[in-house]
Amino acid sequence: MTNDTIICRCEDITLGEIRAQIAQGKHTLEEIKRACRAGMGPCQGRTCSLLIANEIAKATGKNVADIPLSQVRPPTAPIKMASLLGGKKHD
Amino acid sequence: MMEIELLVIGAGPAGLMAALHAAEAGAGVLLIERSDRLGGQLIKQTHKFFGSKAEYAGERGIDIAAKLIDACEKTKTITIWKNTPVLGIYPDGVVTALHQEKFCTIKPAKVIVATGAAEKTMAFPNNDLPGIYGAGAVQTLMNVHGVLPAKRILMVGAGNIGVIVAYQLLQAGVEVAGVVEASPQVGGYHVHAAKLQRHGVPIYTSHSVKAAHGDPFLEGVTICKLDKDWQPIAGSDQYIEVDGLCLAVGLSPLTELLWQAGCDMKYVAELGGYVPVRNGNLQTTEEHIFVAGDVSGVEEASAAMVEGKLAGMYIAALLGYQTANYEPELQLAREQLAALRSGPAGEKIRNGLSKVLCREVG
Numbered sequence: 001m002t003n004d005t006i007i008c009r010c011e012d013i014t015l016g017e018i019r020a021q022i023a024q025g026k027h028t029l030e031e032i033k034r035a036c037r038a039g040m041g042p043c044q045g046r047t048c049s050l051l052i053a054n055e056i057a058k059a060t061g062k063n064v065a066d067i068p069l070s071q072v073r074p075p076t077a078p079i080k081m082a083s084l085l086g087g088k089k090h091d
Numbered sequence: 092m093m094e095i096e097l098l099v100i101g102a103g104p105a106g107l108m109a110a111l112h113a114a115e116a117g118a119g120v121l122l123i124e125r126s127d128r129l130g131g132q133l134i135k136q137t138h139k140f141f142g143s144k145a146e147y148a149g150e151r152g153i154d155i156a157a158k159l160i161d162a163c164e165k166t167k168t169i170t171i172w173k174n175t176p177v178l179g180i181y182p183d184g185v186v187t188a189l190h191q192e193k194f195c196t197i198k199p200a201k202v203i204v205a206t207g208a209a210e211k212t213m214a215f216p217n218n219d220l221p222g223i224y225g226a227g228a229v230q231t232l233m234n235v236h237g238v239l240p241a242k243r244i245l246m247v248g249a250g251n252i253g254v255i256v257a258y259q260l261l262q263a264g265v266e267v268a269g270v271v272e273a274s275p276q277v278g279g280y281h282v283h284a285a286k287l288q289r290h291g292v293p294i295y296t297s298h299s300v301k302a303a304h305g306d307p308f309l310e311g312v313t314i315c316k317l318d319k320d321w322q323p324i325a326g327s328d329q330y331i332e333v334d335g336l337c338l339a340v341g342l343s344p345l346t347e348l349l350w351q352a353g354c355d356m357k358y359v360a361e362l363g364g365y366v367p368v369r370n371g372n373l374q375t376t377e378e379h380i381f382v383a384g385d386v387s388g389v390e391e392a393s394a395a396m397v398e399g400k401l402a403g404m405y406i407a408a409l410l411g412y413q414t415a416n417y418e419p420e421l422q423l424a425r426e427q428l429a430a431l432r433s434g435p436a437g438e439k440i441r442n443g444l445s446k447v448l449c450r451e452v453g
Binding site (some may be wrong): 004005064076082 | 178179187189193214216270276302343347350352358360365366
């Protein structure tokens with residue numbers, strides 16, 4: 001697999017960039033996300049999280065089940081500021 | 092803030108059945124669906140289902156969806172919100188959603204999360220070329236919108252989704268160049284794989300995708316043979332000219348809302364990834380939150396429907412709407428689930444479930 005393979009397609013993050021982050025000692029999805037925005041696009045990591053977790057597992061010799069996921073926060077989908085501000089039902 | 096007895100999130104096979112059975116017993120239900128159509132993946136399933144009569148065997152998914160949707164729409168105690176993404180579940184039990192472009196809050200007594208699963212993808216060079224799809228997207232284009240995804244396509248994955256969608260592609264007039272499968276054997280039901288082979292579609296077991304090629308869109312794919320440790324064998328490359336590549340490499344439960352709610356989660360590879368710890372009534376460790384369908388572990392739609400029915404009936408009873416036949420009906424649903432998961436085909440699911448059921452019920 002080549003380093004220019006796209007891993008996070010929302011944010012155009014390549015395998016090379018992910019591997020570089022792991023080499024710097026970032027061994028969780030949360031750290032990698034904060035460093036390079038992988039998983040911060042419209043799909044919120046639904047596509048790339050597993051691929052990145054697999055890369056971390058490979059590099060560290062851990063089981064993928066032991067790679068912590070990043071924190072899940074609302075909103076689960078992108079929404080317009082206007083919807084937030086305009087909702088009279090927002091009680 | 093809207094108050095409701097039961098909120099069902101997701102109107103696929105599990106959510107529709109849950110809403111119907113809870114409402115039939117007497118509960119007030121709000122059914123929320125993210126997309127503009129009810130039915131989830133069922134509306135793309137043009138093939139006939141297996142199982143027994145009780146789980147709609149012998150019927151096509153699209154026809155089952157039509158029946159369930161019609162029944163839900165005719166039930167006055169089910170409020171249906173389409174085009175409504177649920178945005179969050181908070182520790183105080185409040186659920187937020189985007190309904191008719193407005194941010195709104197809901198306070199349900201009970202929640203069934205039936206959000207389904209998302210497709211997994213693969214990393215290989217040029218995996219972002221136009222012409223490369225997940226199997227779900229291919230089915231949506233072809234079976235929902237009537238659009239051909241490609242002229243000649245290569246399928247990756249010989250599980251049930253891979254072999255079924257490959258056959259649907261043939262039916263739609265697409266040339267299927269082959270099915271590539273990393274494991275040494277076909278994972279899907281033999282009857283589906285045999286249909287492909289009768290049409291002369293080669294199934295490349297112990298093979299994987301090495302790279303995609305083309306500019307500006309897909310023109311071909313290099314596949315290679317894998318050894319018994321799943322590593323590529325040097326010199327085994329094979330170039331296949333296609334303008335479409337369809338990935339059917341598994342599903343992963345869509346569990347964001349369960350994480351937010353604070354449910355205990357566990358990684359169970361057999362069930363597709365992280366799934367909620369729950370009891371035999373599909374109740375999670377947050378006692379007002381239940382699950383049904385693929386979000387609780389990736390399985391067939393038949394199992395999702397029975398889980399929905401079971402959770403719906405159980406919650407209705409908790410809310411005080413216990414029908415006369417409640418006990419035998421609940422028992423029947425449990426037996427149906429056990430039957431669907433019996434035999435060698437259900438072994439993986441049974442193993443997975445044994446790791447995540449927190450206690451036996453009933």
